[in-house]
Amino acid sequence: MPHAFDSSRYEKLKASGDLPSPRGVALAIIRLTQRDEVSMAELAHVIKGDPAFVGRLIKAANGIVALTRRPVVSVQEALMVLGLPAVRNMALGFSLLSNYRRGACKGFQYDAFWSRSLAAALAVQVLAQRNRAGAPDELFSLGLLSDVGELALATIYPAEYAQVLAEARRYRELRLTDLEHRAFAMTHTDLAVAMLADWGLPKVLIEPVRLFETPERSPSTPGTRDFALLYTLVAGRLIADLCCAQEADRPALLARLVETAAAIDIGTEELASAGGHIVMLWRDWVVSLELPAGTPPDFAQLLVKGGAGRAAGAQPDAAESGASAADPAAVPDEAPDSTVRVLIVEDDPAVRAQLRSVLQESTFTVYEAADGRSGMEMALEIQPHLLLSDCAMPQMSGMDLIRALRATRIGRNVYILLLTDMDESGRLIEAFEAGVDDFVGKPLEPRLLAARLRAGLRVVRLQQELEREREEIRRFAAELAVSNRRLQEVALTDALTGFPNRRYAIDRIQQEWLASSRSGRPLSCMIIDIDAFKQINDTHGHDAGDAVLRAAADALRGALRGQDVICRTGGDEFLVICPETDLSAALACGERLRSAVDSLGMDAGGRCPKVSISVGVAVRDGGMGDVDALMKRADEGVYLAKQRGRNRTEAIQQVGR
Numbered sequence: 001m002p003h004a005f006d007s008s009r010y011e012k013l014k015a016s017g018d019l020p021s022p023r024g025v026a027l028a029i030i031r032l033t034q035r036d037e038v039s040m041a042e043l044a045h046v047i048k049g050d051p052a053f054v055g056r057l058i059k060a061a062n063g064i065v066a067l068t069r070r071p072v073v074s075v076q077e078a079l080m081v082l083g084l085p086a087v088r089n090m091a092l093g094f095s096l097l098s099n100y101r102r103g104a105c106k107g108f109q110y111d112a113f114w115s116r117s118l119a120a121a122l123a124v125q126v127l128a129q130r131n132r133a134g135a136p137d138e139l140f141s142l143g144l145l146s147d148v149g150e151l152a153l154a155t156i157y158p159a160e161y162a163q164v165l166a167e168a169r170r171y172r173e174l175r176l177t178d179l180e181h182r183a184f185a186m187t188h189t190d191l192a193v194a195m196l197a198d199w200g201l202p203k204v205l206i207e208p209v210r211l212f213e214t215p216e217r218s219p220s221t222p223g224t225r226d227f228a229l230l231y232t233l234v235a236g237r238l239i240a241d242l243c244c245a246q247e248a249d250r251p252a253l254l255a256r257l258v259e260t261a262a263a264i265d266i267g268t269e270e271l272a273s274a275g276g277h278i279v280m281l282w283r284d285w286v287v288s289l290e291l292p293a294g295t296p297p298d299f300a301q302l303l304v305k306g307g308a309g310r311a312a313g314a315q316p317d318a319a320e321s322g323a324s325a326a327d328p329a330a331v332p333d334e335a336p337d338s339t340v341r342v343l344i345v346e347d348d349p350a351v352r353a354q355l356r357s358v359l360q361e362s363t364f365t366v367y368e369a370a371d372g373r374s375g376m377e378m379a380l381e382i383q384p385h386l387l388l389s390d391c392a393m394p395q396m397s398g399m400d401l402i403r404a405l406r407a408t409r410i411g412r413n414v415y416i417l418l419l420t421d422m423d424e425s426g427r428l429i430e431a432f433e434a435g436v437d438d439f440v441g442k443p444l445e446p447r448l449l450a451a452r453l454r455a456g457l458r459v460v461r462l463q464q465e466l467e468r469e470r471e472e473i474r475r476f477a478a479e480l481a482v483s484n485r486r487l488q489e490v491a492l493t494d495a496l497t498g499f500p501n502r503r504y505a506i507d508r509i510q511q512e513w514l515a516s517s518r519s520g521r522p523l524s525c526m527i528i529d530i531d532a533f534k535q536i537n538d539t540h541g542h543d544a545g546d547a548v549l550r551a552a553a554d555a556l557r558g559a560l561r562g563q564d565v566i567c568r569t570g571g572d573e574f575l576v577i578c579p580e581t582d583l584s585a586a587l588a589c590g591e592r593l594r595s596a597v598d599s600l601g602m603d604a605g606g607r608c609p610k611v612s613i614s615v616g617v618a619v620r621d622g623g624m625g626d627v628d629a630l631m632k633r634a635d636e637g638v639y640l641a642k643q644r645g646r647n648r649t650e651a652i653q654q655v656g657r
């Protein structure tokens with residue numbers, strides 16, 4: 001239910017001086033920009049009074065300039081790029097950020113609040129660059145300030161708001177705004193809207209703040225600018241929530257994000273790449289502002305893992321059709337930029353900023369180190385595809401870093417671009433010998449750097465392609481090995497009984513013969529022949545004969561000792577190899593096998609007739625020259641068993657001899 005906010009209360013709160021408000025230089029900037037005739041030079045002069053703001057302004061300006069443009073390095077240029085309204089709103093946002101990093105509200109995590117707001121600012125800015133919902137620089141401030149009402153409540157009512165927040169955490173099904181209204185007869189949304197209006201933000205930016213938590217109440221329709229602005233803010237806030245959320249909460253947020261992004265014409269693949277870009281920018285900002293970053297998600301992975309496009313019913317796109325952003329093997333042509341990791345190792349912050357601004361456009365995942373040693377540690381950890389290394393650095397020089405890296409397995413494939421001011425050919429030759437792939441001269445010329453990066457990227461892509469092909473070959477070889485094994489098994493197995501066949505039997509008994517020759521241990525074998533099998537076939541048919549064979553095989557398998565090997569060597573003939581077994585033990589085994597088959601009854605329909613086997617047993621003795629002699633002796637045992645009436649176990653040799 002919407003709450004009516006009494007505007008006279010806002011005036012009273014403002015008069016009390018308790019509301020968060022811009023101070024110092026930011027206040028002067030806001031006042032100046034309210035004048036119609038303010039000049040850029042005047043404004044730049046005031047801005048320069050706050051060096052921290054100068055840095056942030058230039059950083060923000062570089063966040064939106066194109067790759068082809070030279071990076072912004074001065075306040076005047078930043079003012080030109082951003083324009084007065086954006087600069088004013090940024091001054092406001094950053095002033096609040098600097099002055100409200102701490103406060104009396106115990107339940108309110110000030111730093112986490114700003115970290116999330118910053119993620120929202122960058123997310124809204126990056127999304128707006130893609131869907132053109134509004135001026136990206138203006139939307140930065142919109143994201144940054146969209147939750148300022150929460151900060152206001154924490155500032156005005158520290159103790160009470162701590163209780164409200166505790167309640168909201170305990171009863172997650174309750175809306176924070178409902179709890180706020182019960183406690184203060186106003187909500188953070190009411191306050192944010194009133195404050196932004198008071199600070200002079202245009203209505204078109206205030207409406208999304210009023211509605212982003214309940215967008216379903218918006219009268220705007222798809223395709224309109226209001227709709228695009230509102231849902232860009234909703235999506236930006238969701239990205240910020242995802243950046244700060246616990247692992248368990250991410251899938252639900254992700255599904256909502258995909259749905260929201262689809263509504264503003266941002267598909268899953270584009271979302272993955274925008275997410276990667278946002279995380280990269282966010283990391284950079286939180287480090288420079290010393291804010292907590294937690295563990296930001298890998299959007300490409302998350303979107304693929306969560307199957308989020310499907311869950312949210314978004315339009316089919318790359319992630320759905322299998323060409324996932326996180327799975328390079330599934331991308332037929334090129335891996336997306338966000339899968340390319342770039343490490344900058346450079347001790348000069350200004351050069352790092354310059355490099356970042358060139359790299360930002362390409363949504364690489366960028367990492368930074370300020371000296372050679374930490375660069376080396378980071379390289380081993382993140383395994384970059386591209387390394388941009390300065391030459392002269394404290395702790396460990398660029399050359400030493402490159403040599404050390406090239407000596408590792410990980411470092412062999414990295415494409416290394418040396419940033420150098422040396423123009424002497426001897427030193428350059430030394431650099432190439434150390435392992436650099438290319439170099440770019442200092443001071444850096446952004447377009448030349450971008451061109452060299454593109455050349456490096458081509459090599460990286462070729463390497464990735466090669467790796468994918470290698471992986472495919474590895475997979476293919478593994479599959480081949482499995483099918484070869486299967487084929488081999490088939491070639492050595494009897495299909496009817498599942499026993500090894502004659503080929504295997506001959507091979508195996510020869511191996512056992514050799515093993516027994518080496519060890520001097522006894523080796524026995526038996527030959528088993530089904531009795532009157534021809535008659536079974538003739539009387540009951542071939543199928544009944546097969547059934548008898550299978551039944552006999554099962555009985556034999558069940559009665560066999562663990563170390564013995566049984567093979568089907570002919571139509572109704574089996575060979576049992578008994579390693580390390582003397583004649584008496586082999587005879588006992590043979591007798592057990594015979595008895596097992598003899599105990600088989602006829603099946604109910606009489607289709608499987610009574611069956612018995614004759615077993616001939618033999619043991620290796622000194623008179624035998626080879627394995628054939630052993631088998632011949634076992635065969636003679638079978639013949640004897642047949643002669644003596646079948647269904648018997650016989651040996652030609654005497655036990656104990």
Ligand SMILES: Nc1nc2c(ncn2[C@@H]2O[C@H](COP(=O)(O)OP(=O)(O)OP(=O)(O)O)[C@@H](O)[C@H]2O)c(=O)[nH]1
Nearest residue numbers: 529530531532533534535537542545546571572642
């Ligand atoms: N059903 C069936 N019969 C087979 C198979 N392989 C061979 N045979 C038959 O098995 C019979 C083997 O008979 P023999 O071993 O010569 O003689 P027998 O009838 O068993 O007589 P004795 O060995 O003297 O007890 C032949 O009739 C073959 O055709 C098979 O896979 N299935």
